[in-house]
Amino acid sequence: MIIDCHGHYTTAPAALQEFRDASLARLKDPALPVPAEPQISDDEIRATIEGNQLRVVRERGHDMTIFSPRASAMGHHVDDPATAVTWARVCNDLIYRVTTLFPDYYAGAAQLPQVAGEPLDSSVAELERAVTELGFVGCNLNPDPAGGFWSSPPLTDEYWFPLYEKMTELDVPAMIHVSTSCNPAVHTLGAHYLNADTTTFMQLVQGSLFERFPTLRFVIPHGGGAVPYHWGRYQGIATREKFPPIGQNVMTNVWFDTCVYHQPGIDLLTGVISPDNILFASEMLGAVRGDNPDGGFSWDDTRRYVEAAKLTDSDRARIFETNARRVYPRLDARLKAQGR
């Protein structure tokens, strides 16, 4: 079985974005009417999924995708908590409908209504709702809700602990995923996403978060940003700065996904990082679409790269399936309930 831990509903019906636009317009001009929540039919959802993500899923032979709202649209920089709560709820409800229309293909991961500098109570509540009422199996946690300005404390700070307590209680992991960059110096897909992965990993190296939360689990996407390419640098810095060994302090609770869009990158990832710490993913339909003109296949066809990597069958099965079942026990339970 092939489980893709990183898919986004980047093709949601236009009514969703129209609702968001109207909500943001009303924040600027409170005289505007409260926008009606988007009315989207099952057929519209089916069309946007079947013609896009699911078409590719079937072509490539992925079995299950952990699916979340469009990451770049989470918009945590909008500093109105009520707007964030509504937007997360509407987005998550739409993901829920995808998972009920296509239960064999999709399981949900929640967008959280984070706002930089605000308490995490509403994120805790939405996580609980998404997991207990919508059957979601994980969430996306934004370490920089300011959108490229890094005004929040590191993920090792107690600011984040209420969310970690709820994640631990519910036994769900978080993918660490920023949203759009509001900083004109920092491109969203080509810099901010990768920088966030790198920055977060180093925050974990500096701290001892998993001593406090031994069952907390994080997925760092996009192949771990710059980290595996600079694996020697991290080992050397940890030694020089007398941080605990990374293997025992971080990699017990952290996984990198395979959203690295060329064979040499996947070869490095799978050669340097233990197969126990890698989860298959495509980010599809995500940052990079279209075909590699040299190869005649899609850049984000990461299954192709993982299949070609020098791995034992057992290690490949961990990356494709068994690690994900361990990191996302609620997904494992769903699959088992389906007889898979």
Add this chain to the structure above:
Amino acid sequence: MIIDCHGHYTTAPAALQEFRDASLARLKDPALPVPAEPQISDDEIRATIEGNQLRVVRERGHDMTIFSPRASAMGHHVDDPATAVTWARVCNDLIYRVTTLFPDYYAGAAQLPQVAGEPLDSSVAELERAVTELGFVGCNLNPDPAGGFWSSPPLTDEYWFPLYEKMTELDVPAMIHVSTSCNPAVHTLGAHYLNADTTTFMQLVQGSLFERFPTLRFVIPHGGGAVPYHWGRYQGIATREKFPPIGQNVMTNVWFDTCVYHQPGIDLLTGVISPDNILFASEMLGAVRGDNPDGGFSWDDTRRYVEAAKLTDSDRARIFETNARRVYPRLDARLKAQGR
């Protein structure tokens, strides 16, 4: 010949930092006396170089190092232009003395007196002084003088053009190098440095800077941050967002150094990036010191990795020597004057 394009005077005599500390103290309390500039003897310089960088240089058989002040101490976030001017001058003068005491081993690269949000006139002036009076062959350019907050415009913005005009006139390249991170979420060596490399590369992908400055040359250190590991991602984003092809728009004027501290990283770099776009470097004595416990050699012994990489002798010679002579023509002239 082996040219290391990336060395810092991280072992400068304590008097240098004492002067800096006194300067910063006086910024807080103007009643304090103007600190005297540091008095450092030739013997002190010799001792700090011969016992450190030069010892390692001789052990490893490097022939020439492009040497600049300690990057993390540039401190461009200190928003007093006069302090920045003095600090850059004092640091560059010390580098100059290293290059005159050890002319066979060291050539200078200048620290610029940047201050976030301030015009670049004083940086232009210091670059001119360093090149024409001190014989420096390049400079370090900080794309984020705010130190982890990215408040400056992208390097493609005309804000930077006065410096590019002077660099072009003097025919010297810049290494893109940030200084310390003032942002508690972003570790200097384990995140900020790599993020800056990644961010800057993407700024260049988005723009068309080298159309305007066809002979401008940038070295992106630390192996290009996350870029080579995600080379497929960048190709895909450039295609999807209709940026010009990276090979023709960026790689004509950009080089990555080899400060990647393990064999798989160097193998990826040299396998993915053209050997014409790679410059040998060690960052020594830099971010990572000490030995890899598994290998019994220093993490930053990058010569070892480049020697072991699958490269033709001709490609290896480009990485070790001939590219650097091309990127730093003033270094080439110095070497030729020395009969090398």
